[in-house]
Amino acid sequence: MRILFDARFTRLDQHDGISRYGASLIAAVAERADVAMLISDPRQLDLLPAVPHVLITSPLSPRELFVASTINRLSPDVVICPMQTMGSWGRQYPLVLTLHDLIYYQNPQPPGFLPLPVRALWRLYHLAYWPQRLLLNRADVVATISETTRELMKEHRLTRRPVRLVSNAPQTDTEVRPEGVPPSKDLLYMGSFMPYKNVETIVAGMNGLDGYTLHLLSRITADRRAELVRLVPPGQRVVFHNGVTDGQYQELLRSAAALVTLSRAEGYGLPVIEAMAAGTPVIAADTPIFREVGGDAALYVDPDDPSAFTAAVKSLAAPDRWDAASRAGKAQAGTYSWDRSADQLLEAAAIATVEHAGRRGLGRLLRRQ
Structure with a gap:
């Protein structure tokens, strides 16, 4: 053929x-x-x-x-x-x-x-x-x-x-995080900044996450960046990368505490399965598409509740919780090829x-x- x-x-x-x-x-x-x-x-x-x-x-x-x-x-x-x-x-x-x-x-x-x-x-x-x-x-x-x-x-x-x-x-060349390497306190968002992506709730959810850094990886216009900067809770750290290479993205994935996405609409949500393939836990909106892609491996939260997002991030710091989420994610990613x-x-x-x-x-x- x-x-x-x-x-x-x-x-x-x-x-x-x-x-x-x-x-x-x-x-x-x-x-x-x-x-x-x-x-x-x-x-x-x-x-x-x-x-x-x-x-x-x-x-x-x-x-x-x-x-x-x-x-x-x-x-x-x-x-x-x-x-x-x-x-x-x-x-x-x-x-x-x-x-x-x-x-x-x-x-x-x-x-x-x-x-x-x-x-x-x-x-x-x-x-x-x-x-x-x-x-x-x-x-x-x-x-x-x-x-x-x-x-x-x-x-x-x-x-x-x-x-x-x-x-x-997921990408065929995804590098898996080595066993036993503790996560950083970096939270990654990979995606556009269109309104349905609901990045505002992620930024608001940084309130109370002292010591964590939210990395917004994708390209962003100056006006949209200014809108989000105004929402950053006092004393919290949000980094705008305005685009990263595939290599930089993979490097950040291998060390991050979690990939986060509270998008209200997706056709698939590729960053979810990419993060899981790397062994990085995922915090996602509780929607049908993320349930389909993430299975039982992701941590699901109400996309309209910043405090639920905050609590999910903190839960990963509990003993053995992060390791369990990492293993579950790798198993879920293995169902896609x-x-x-x-x-x-x-x-x-x-x-x-x-x-x-x-x-x-x-x-x-x-x-x-």
Whole structure:
């Protein structure tokens, strides 16, 4: 099976969640099948595995509407896109589109890195569910990364197509904290600072955590930083890193007391499983998606209660509590792997080829009548 991956959502500097998801899947599936990639900028190759590639237009270009005419000439057996927005008009190949979450229906603020016209279309797109249905129903199979998102898709009747789970997973090169190394008093937050991420409650929860330091690792605008600085309790320490490298992130994970996230909405929550894979305990919002990903290993708290967050951090200082949480996290992370995800994707690709063949056969039959 010749699989063509749409890798045009790969970042140019360092991965975000979707960029890492696509690159990791490509690497895992390339060990099992004939794989090639679509890219829109040669610089993307620095963050992608060494497999054959084809340079085409950006997925944000108006020409995306007609991208299928280019792909048709490549004669793939199946095309995999890690997003749901790939143009499909006139396609002659099986197609798997991916929907990660439904966050932006309840939280309509678009990502800031998108161009202004795209942000405007983003808001319009998420005013109703029918545009999403229109896109997803143009695929042969729809993939998603969690059972939580799959259930939401079912609840909102987003597609008539088969929906298959193709899970996220921790990095394959995650370094596990050596046994017997005591944790620091560092608390890590990795994620954006959009309102639904609820970083305000984490910052407020630092009240009473004398000696602890909260590290906010991601890039942040000056205005958003000023908003959060005003919320830091007197005498407490919060460090704004404004971005860290993968190496720096792994180093901080291996020594931290905990990774913390009180996000109210996620499609998966990759930092949760990354921290667990490193042996670092996780304090997370008590939501269905974090329960799914973190299992019994995470410490769950009410995302609207700063004092519950404070108490959870303090509980890790109890004798043997931190070690138990670390061991449980490593066991939970072991239930996810890119090898498993590659198998799931190949199953989805096989179903897509059958679905596509069936629809083409039905179309030919109807035209004869």
